Amino acid sequence: MTSYLVLEAPDGADPQGLSTRFVADRFSWLGFIVPWIWLGANRLWLFAVLAILLQILAGALSTVSGFEVAGALCALTLALLTGFEGRNLLIRHLTAKGWETKDIIVAPDLATAETIHFSMTADEPSPETAVVKPEWKTSSQGVSRLADSDAAGLFQFDFSGRR
Structure with missing residues (x-):
C-alpha cells in the first residue's frame, strides 16, 4: 500500500477535481x-539545473586519477537523494506556492486513491436527487387487535405495514 498526499491548487478545488494533485x-x-x-x-x-551541474562535476571528478570512486559516489548520492526525497521536495515546492494539503490516503494504486478521495469529498445530494423520507403518523386508527394485545412488542407492524 502506498500513501498518497492530496494537494489542492491555491484557487481552490474545482468540481471536476482537475486542480487536485495526488503525490x-x-x-x-x-x-x-x-x-x-x-x-x-x-x-x-x-x-534540475543543479542536478545537471552536479552530474557533470561528478563525471569530471571520476576522470581524475585517484578520485574515480569519489566521482561515482557523488553521482550515486545525487541519484539516491532524488529517488528517495524528490517527491518530498515536490510537495514542499507546491506548498510554498500556495497548494493546500487536504488529505493523506493509503491505497494500492492512484485510481483507488482518487476514488476514495472524491467519494469522501462529494457534496450532499441535490434536492432533485435526495431521497424523500416518509412521514410517520402515530394514530390508533386501523391498528389490528393483535398489535394492541401484544404487551412484549413482538408484533410491531400489522399485516398492512402500519405501526
Whole structure:
C-alpha cells in the first residue's frame, strides 16, 4: 500500500477535481536513474539545473586519477537523494506556492486513491436527487387487535405495514 498526499491548487478545488494533485510517498525510479529529467518533468527547474551541474562535476571528478570512486559516489548520492526525497521536495515546492494539503490516503494504486478521495469529498445530494423520507403518523386508527394485545412488542407492524 502506498500513501498518497492530496494537494489542492491555491484557487481552490474545482468540481471536476482537475486542480487536485495526488503525490505518492514512495521511491521514484525515474528520479534515481535520471534525476534531472524527473526534476524537470515536475517543474523543479532550479533543482534540475543543479542536478545537471552536479552530474557533470561528478563525471569530471571520476576522470581524475585517484578520485574515480569519489566521482561515482557523488553521482550515486545525487541519484539516491532524488529517488528517495524528490517527491518530498515536490510537495514542499507546491506548498510554498500556495497548494493546500487536504488529505493523506493509503491505497494500492492512484485510481483507488482518487476514488476514495472524491467519494469522501462529494457534496450532499441535490434536492432533485435526495431521497424523500416518509412521514410517520402515530394514530390508533386501523391498528389490528393483535398489535394492541401484544404487551412484549413482538408484533410491531400489522399485516398492512402500519405501526
